[in-house]
Amino acid sequence: MAVNRKDLDKSLAKANEMVEKAEDxxxxxxxxxxxxxxxxxxSSTLDRLEIDHEIEFISLDRIPKLEKKNELxxxxxxxxxxxxxxxxxxxxxxxxxxxxxxxxxxxxxGSGFLEVNPxxxxxxxxxxxxxxxMCYLLARTFGFYDLSWIGVLSAIGDMQNNLSGKLVGLNKExxxxxAKLNLVESVNDLAIYGRQTRPLFxxxxxxxxxxxPITNNRNESIQFLKNLDIPVNNGKKQRTLYDLSQxxxxxxxxxxxxxxxxxVPPRYVRYIPRLVAGDAYEFLREEKYSPxxxxxxxxxxxxxxxxxxxxxxxxxxxxxxxxxxxxEMEAQGKEHRRYLAEKMNWIQxxxxxxxxxxxxxxxxxxxxxxxxxxxxxxxxxxxxxxxPMIGFTRINDENEGLKVSLRCSxxxxxxxxxxxxxxxxxxxxxxxxxxxxxxxxxxxxPGDKQDKFLELFNEQLNGVL
Ligand SMILES: [Mn+2]
Numbered sequence: 001m002a003v004n005r006k007d008l009d010k011s012l013a014k015a016n017e018m019v020e021k022a023e024d025x026x027x028x029x030x031x032x033x034x035x036x037x038x039x040x041x042x043s044s045t046l047d048r049l050e051i052d053h054e055i056e057f058i059s060l061d062r063i064p065k066l067e068k069k070n071e072l073x074x075x076x077x078x079x080x081x082x083x084x085x086x087x088x089x090x091x092x093x094x095x096x097x098x099x100x101x102x103x104x105x106x107x108x109x110g111s112g113f114l115e116v117n118p119x120x121x122x123x124x125x126x127x128x129x130x131x132x133x134m135c136y137l138l139a140r141t142f143g144f145y146d147l148s149w150i151g152v153l154s155a156i157g158d159m160q161n162n163l164s165g166k167l168v169g170l171n172k173e174x175x176x177x178x179a180k181l182n183l184v185e186s187v188n189d190l191a192i193y194g195r196q197t198r199p200l201f202x203x204x205x206x207x208x209x210x211x212x213p214i215t216n217n218r219n220e221s222i223q224f225l226k227n228l229d230i231p232v233n234n235g236k237k238q239r240t241l242y243d244l245s246q247x248x249x250x251x252x253x254x255x256x257x258x259x260x261x262x263x264v265p266p267r268y269v270r271y272i273p274r275l276v277a278g279d280a281y282e283f284l285r286e287e288k289y290s291p292x293x294x295x296x297x298x299x300x301x302x303x304x305x306x307x308x309x310x311x312x313x314x315x316x317x318x319x320x321x322x323x324x325x326x327x328e329m330e331a332q333g334k335e336h337r338r339y340l341a342e343k344m345n346w347i348q349x350x351x352x353x354x355x356x357x358x359x360x361x362x363x364x365x366x367x368x369x370x371x372x373x374x375x376x377x378x379x380x381x382x383x384x385x386x387x388p389m390i391g392f393t394r395i396n397d398e399n400e401g402l403k404v405s406l407r408c409s410x411x412x413x414x415x416x417x418x419x420x421x422x423x424x425x426x427x428x429x430x431x432x433x434x435x436x437x438x439x440x441x442x443x444x445x446p447g448d449k450q451d452k453f454l455e456l457f458n459e460q461l462n463g464v465l
Contacts, residue, residue: 077131
């Protein structure tokens with residue numbers, strides 16, 4: 001499908017009109033980093049237009065039960081993949097700003113129902129624009145270019161850069177808007193998480209796409225830096241990636257490439273540079289060494305709030321509160337890390353990782369379903385990086401069903417495997433549903449179908465890995 005920017009701009013102009021005419025608006029946005037950022041962009045836009053609005057962050061399963069009460073209901077970062085027939089029938093209007101694969105064709109004009117989705121215009125919604133990006137494009141029609149940095153954050157939260165290591169398409173356009181206003185800077189850097197806040201040797205020890213001597217081993221990481229003549233401390237302060245010179249980063253890059261090339265099968269060697277370096281995004285108005293300064297770390301902080309059902313705190317921070325809300329967000333982050341460590345100890349102490357021919361898994365009952373994916377990613381670095389790691393847990397106390405989460409090395413995705421597509425097929429075969437990204441995805445399946453699911457998934461991977 002050819003890219004049709006003109007028609008996308010026309011839809012955005014219609015959306016602008018719908019919003020401007022409305023006197024009370026309800027926003028339902030997805031309860032993840034992208035969705036919360038999307039909500040922050042919309043809410044800031046409506047504040048500035050002085051339009052009354054309410055905002056609620058929800059998971060997809062809530063949609064069938066929602067009631068339509070307001071003059072205009074906006075769905076952001078969700079809605080395109082859901083049946084909204086019960087909303088369409090009544091008098092009030094519906095606007096969808098989503099980037100997920102749409103169920104419906106382009107909306108007819110003047111029906112009071114408008115869906116703005118990049119996939120309708122030949123733009124890929126997994127790498128070119130996020131849900132927050134779509135909301136920013138609407139905000140921009142009102143001239144609010146300064147909200148562009150949140151559009152960048154939502155793209156990073158949505159892992160839109162995970163294959164190429166940078167923002168492309170509309171995401172790049174949004175980034176450029178932010179750069180012009182000196183709000184965001186993109187920097188080619190080592191692809192190591194924790195640029196601002198983590199001591200470098202700690203950040204290095206989390207390098208887990210391929211198991212190396214430094215993986216989960218801080219002493220080895222310190223030794224690694226010593227061998228490269230890179231000081232761990234700067235006086236009393238432990239250095240972070242942010243403190244390194246380009247030349248020092250170059251030395252680490254070369255050494256990691258060398259180590260990884262020895263470790264991976266030959267077919268993966270060509271992907272190694274992409275594993276080790278990529279673009280990072282820095283928010284220039286945020287304080288240096290704060291978790292808000294780096295887009296990736298900021299998105300983790302937002303996720304910590306959303307995964308513990310506290311999205312409103314993240315919303316306040318995104319809308320500019322750097323006082324109480326920021327303190328609360330930091331406390332939430334601390335609590336999140338404590339929770340992760342506790343669950344990791346439990347999984348390792350009880351030897352819960354099981355191996356099958358093509359995959360590995362753990363039964364994590366007792367782990368919150370919102371967090372099992374994060375745990376799966378951490379567990380992966382202790383297992384076999386050549387196979388995906390799958391975690392299972394009960395959806396919640398009221399629901400017997402299982403939440404399934406999968407994480408894998410980015411190398412498998414670079415090699416063309418899309419686990420999001422695969423998990424959706426396998427889940428459907430056992431009466432569930434799923435989807436997501438190539439390297440991070442999930443599903444919901446009936447409570448008694450774990451064994452069948454594993455058997456089918458394992459079979460499906462024959463000859464693929
Ligand atoms: Mn999204």
